[in-house]
Amino acid sequence: MKIIRTPAELEELRRTLSEQQDPSQLCVTVCGGTGCLAFGSEGVHEALQAEIKAQAIENRVNLRMTGCPGFCERGPLVVIQPKGIFYQRVEVEDVPQIISETVVKGEIIDSLLYVDPSTGQKITYESEVPFYKKQRPLLLDMNGQIDPTSITDYIALGGYGSLSKVLSQMTPEEVIAEVTRAKLRGRGGAGFPAGLKWRFTREAPGEAKYVICNADEGDPGAFMDRAIMEGNPHRVLEGMIIGGYAIGAHRGFVYIRSEYPLAAKHLGTAIAQAREYGLLGKDILESGFDFDVEIRLGAGAFVCGEETALMASIEGRTGEPRPRPPYPAQEGLWGQPTNINNVKSWANVPLIIENGADWYAQIGTEGSKGTKIFSVVGKINNTGLVEVPMGATLRQIIFDIGGGIPNGKEFKAVQIGGPSGGCIPKEHLDTPIDYESLTELGAMMGSGGMVICDEDTCMVDLARYFMTFVQEESCGKCVPCRIGTKAMLETLARITKGEGRETDIHYLLELAEAIKSSSLCGLGQTAPNPVLSTLRYFRDEYEAHIYEKRCPAKVCPNLITYEVIADPCTGCMVCARNCPTGAISGEKGAIHTIDQELCVRCGLCKELCKFDAISVS
Amino acid sequence: MKSPVKDNLKIGVFICDCGMEIASYLDTGSLATAAEQLPHVALSRSMPYLCCRRGLAELQEAIRGAGLNRIVVAGCTPRTQEAHLRFACQEAGLNSHLLEMVNIREGCAWVHQADREAAMAKALDLVKAGVARASLLEPCERMKVQITPSALVIGGGIAGMTAALALAERGIPVKLIEKEHSLGGLIRNLHTLYPAGQRASEFLNGQIEALRRQPNVKILVDAQVSEVTGSVGNYHLVVTSDGKDRIFDAGAIIVATGAQVRQPYGLFRYGTTKVSTQLELENVLAKGDLHAERMVMLLCAGSRDERTPYCSGICCMTALKQALLIKETHPKAKLTLIFRDLCLKGNNPEANIRKAKQLGVDFIQYGPEAEPRVTAQRVEVYDLLTKRHTNLPYDLLILATPLVPQKDVTVLASRLKIPLDSHGFFPDVRFRLRPSDHVERGIYVCGAAHYPSDIQETTFQASSAAARAFNFLRQKQVVSEGPVAVVDATLCTGCGSCVEICPFHAINLRQQEGLLSISVVDSLLCKGCGLCAPTCPVKAIFLQGSSDPVLMAQIGAILSSEQDRSRPLILGMFCEWSAYAAAEIAGARHLQYPPHLRIIPLRCAGRIDPYHVLWAFLNGADGVLVGGCPPGKCHYVDGNQQAERQVGKLIDALAARGFEIDRLRLKWFQPDDASAFVEEISMFMAQIEDLGPRVTQDRRSRDVRAA
Amino acid sequence: MIHLTIDSQEIEVEEGTTILEAARDNDIFIPTLCYHDALEPYAACRLCVVELEGKRGSRLVASCAYPCEEGAVVHTNSEMVRRSRRVTVELLMASGELLPLVRALATELGVPEPRFRLPPDDCILCGLCVRACRDIVGVAAISLVNRGIEKKVGSPFEIASNACIECGTCVLICPTGALKLGDITKEQKDVHHWDSLFDHHSCHICGDHNLEPQFSLDYRSLLGEQPSDEESSEG
């Protein structure tokens, strides 16, 4: 493989590559994101390969396994270019038909088309799917198109152009100025201005400097970083190299959580290719600038998302945060100035350089520029990744794009920002989302995980869930976080068990304030948020649990009872046979009864009953 | 740096308030003024916090400004702050060993809160002693030695080969020497391996192949170490291989000499045709000419008894392995396994027992009290499970005999100066000393030379030994700092008693042409325990910073006390690892005890010299308490025993002259048992109170001199 | 030189001085548990938090680690500080009646009977012993094991540490007396241990045959190792 030595050579390569590509060329793309893989897209891909071979049409059709375009709900996704025919929930059995009908004859297979739940009509082309139509994909734009394991795919679409521009035409100061002008804010959650951080790191004295890509996406329910690394790793890499140049670093680290093997694999491939092409290593594009990147796998610790803990982990120690200051920009990795940014932040950089700060700055709101990717999960029709400009409203995301709540249930709230975030009730559905407004509402941008809750979601239980999470993930170094979160959890558990006391809400608030204000690191300082925000908007649910010993959402096991409704019950014995504790008795054909003493409220009977003869109250 | 001539000694005394921690119990101001009067004190002041940024700066300023060349700091325990202060001195251009710390916090302020007056007196005495000591301190220089970046592995068995390979793969040049003609050690005689049942020869050949392919390894067979000279990091070796002597250097040595299977002649009719060892059976199985129909395996044959008290560790697994093998080839054969205990390792030890049982192997457990009897026809055994005597006719009796040390271990041990345990295996000696106080020797033992071990265990040990050798060599150089023993060549008569006593083989006799040979200290091996000093008949060897003059000056100063003499005055000479540690912890816990005790810390109680004690009594001590580590706990192998001897000798001598020997005590202390410490002190104190103050000055000195 | 105000006292300190140092030099008392002059600030106990006025309102910082800043305004005992301290103390008391300092604070701040309880334990995880062993003595025989509420001080595999030199520094520095040398050196392995009489795991088949002697692995025991249950006797 020939090394690219100069910007000219890069441009040359790009031209030849794009010339080779015939826009009318048939190309079948299969989503290879973790979501679709879990749905079995690997098999579909293999089947397609085999079928194409069988039909001996290799020369006419390209097959490509791409990254995640975001519409995980309907996976496995298959798109036939150039027309962009959009098939969803594709199974291996459908493959021969797809090839013979659509690829060869160009005919549409109705059964595989997506049906818009709101209008009920079938949609043929990817571009027309409402889920995509209303988005503004900047970071995810290439995910559906390129093969993430091929550097040439990326280069063909102009990849590494920004790097070459930076190295050949811009001084580090100019780069920082550009990023600052674009008002790019850290996408890790806190939203600290990236340009400023870069400058601090550049100006800080130190013999060596480092850049780190924080890919420890620990927030449960958020997976946009993973999608980017899986689908377009080179852009992250390009961003880091540019950052390294601007800051004056020659070594970079990507810290990926071990739960993301595919992301690590693709990024590893990307790094290898970049080295091969001379885009990493010594004297990149004759600029005299040396830079290389290493991957470090996490080992399962949410706290390692916190920058000082992350660095400790990279240095080979337990992920315990240390007090700041000194900030990483002054004393980071091995005591040297270090700049840490999130995957999304890095991925934004090439875009800013490519299109200019002004272009970037006109996307989004006054305070928050650019787009934001949300992972919309939970009680929602279209689970998946949604990229919208800052300032989009929750309603647009959840209803227009997300397709609303399944089974005609009532929307209750959306939980944003995971364990550090908070929930937002329906009265605020129309607030434009940016860093400030969310903080206003007691939530936070965080990683951008959105968990949609419907009427069946118990907010107290949700709060308890998050508290369990942070409590388990607390590193245990500082007292408020170690013992305080435990105390809060015990209290919440008590409440959900129906043993709540009058004083509990007050106690929770007291603890929450102290933990927020006095914890050592971000994990502790934000740990109480889920409780605080649920208390703020759903105090009544807490009170129902405490005073009436009642769980309005019928979730908390100790506060609900399962009963057999007489008339629908056919006495089919299914529930009785499957009850783990044998709490259900009854003759065949006779109406069953549930022994409340024995019942452990596992819900199995309700789940299994074909006649909806089990009621919860 | 050169030591200043005595007459321009400039001692600086710094008394730390430690905020209010000290100041609220002791009048640090007047302590400082009092200290000013002491000989050679050029500057004396008290400060709020000596340890903080500002305090250290002030200290350094004083050193530079006033040209101080000795520093006495009275404050908290040296344990936590000494390093910082020494560093500060070094920074200010003063050899860090010219700093003396006096603990007036844990050692005084915190423990005598009831009796301020006595506490003040004690604090002053401690400072006096500190000053007296400081004025005699001499700088110590650190010594650096480059390490030869290569290793010698003795023994070409599985342990040796594994270790050699691991080192070589990391770029360390390795010499591997084997006394036999071919590599492999014990395994060469094995047929298959437990538990997987892999062919031993395959396994072995694989290993040897890998070794031969490795360019960093030089193999010498029929070779033995015939001479070892040099020291830590640089051993000069003479290896005799097929008649020729080869000479080379190595930085690290790995001892993997293995062990041998005992041939138990006379035991259980061993030697007769129908009886063989497991090892002999291996050969039979390998050849595949096993013709016996009724077989009995007898475990723990000649081990775990008086002669060989240990469990050989591997025989049970071998027996089980062989049993399974036999049952495969001879399903008909009747096979009984007589065991005391089954020592099986690995993930699922039962699996193989189950298998064997299914294949029809009988297991019978016997106890040590009823050892099986072997006659020409049968084995008679009392079955512990069925509680019945059983007779087992046999065509072949297999004895599981233990692994025993190689014949020549003692020679090797003395050449390498490493200890042997009571059975003749090489124990893994571990020093419980501060990293700064000792350097690794660079000699590591692994495999059956260390104790009988199976292959898994052996390879683990080998890798572990290699790893430690690797990191030792990687340092490139060894640095030793801190006080070591020094010999005054003009006095030494070469009697060799210090060579005898040194627990670390750090002292050698150097022959001199036409002169008395003299002792020479290997300061890399010397750990500064000072055991040698009291044993020298002519006081030719002494420990830096703890020489007799220094100690006696300390004793003299600490006892020239202004305390109210109606109360007894007691001197404690405490091992810093046990008694002194306990005292400090008592302080940290604010436990209160009588203030009439003056403590002088020693590296080891073994440093005690009868003269010190006599000197103490001469200087008005009413009682002397020597504190050391409990038996078996000494950090310098057996310093506490030496202390016991020395004190014992003295007690007898004094007793013979009617001296109240209850005034002298030797006690063992647990380092962390502060309350026990307080108890001891109070008891001893009470005892001395009962004895009352000592008899008049002249009388006292007379009987002491007589002693 | 840096100028700041602590409790309305004008103070001048060298650059790099922490708020705690500055306060101490001026006889302003700030309670600490995990702080020690000889060790790097750890900022874990959160008792030393002080209120730092800032543009966007006041916030709490750990005075033991926070460097003095020019013109900073610090309150060491404001209501904000006391509120947080009160909770911290209450949380500390969840695992038992602790050392005098905490009890004193409790009375001074009027901390109620702890509303939350943990199993009694004197260790407050200030980490002093661990840090002293590593940074002062230089042997690192003990470390913090597990995490979160499970965190505790321990030697590797929670059996006798072979790195420990029994110097007692950890015991000396422990503010609560929770640590005993025995915890780290219990059954300090003797070199001959493997040939001593051993007690056995018993066989899972008949429950009677004796399997691996517990101390047959002296070498590993020297390395702080012991045959673990799941390795030695489970089928």
Place this chain on the structure above:
Amino acid sequence: MANFSVKVVDDIVNDHRDGAEGSLISILGEIQERYHYLPRDALILVSQWVGVPLSQVYSIATFYNAFSLKRQGRHLVHVCTGTACHVRGAAQVLDRFQRRLEIRPGETTPDWEFTLETVNCLGACALGPITVIDGEYFGQMAASRVDKLLKEFGMEREKA
């Protein structure tokens, strides 16, 4: 379960030679991957080869979720308890696994067949609730599917 081999650990460490202390976690990660747990001997060797105190290696091994000091069963069952899965009823699924296998998360069945673990989020939220057994994904899980699944992975014991 692969038997612990000294050579394997030696080699893993040797591959990371230049990384020194920084590669500690990667090294342990590879060993964990190889044996599904961290054998004690392995930790000891790692500490000695890398040249860091055993106590540090041990605290790392006990700090991170990905590491286990206990031998694992033949099949690893991971129940995702991420938020998306939680609101879609992961709790019931987990509960069912616990009752069925009669172990709590982090434990292994006495016959060394199954080890039950929870995982915080696999990022495949569209399929929630998710269970992963030996790396194979099972989406839209429900308590009622647990028994069948366990049978597929060779669980014979009848319902307790």
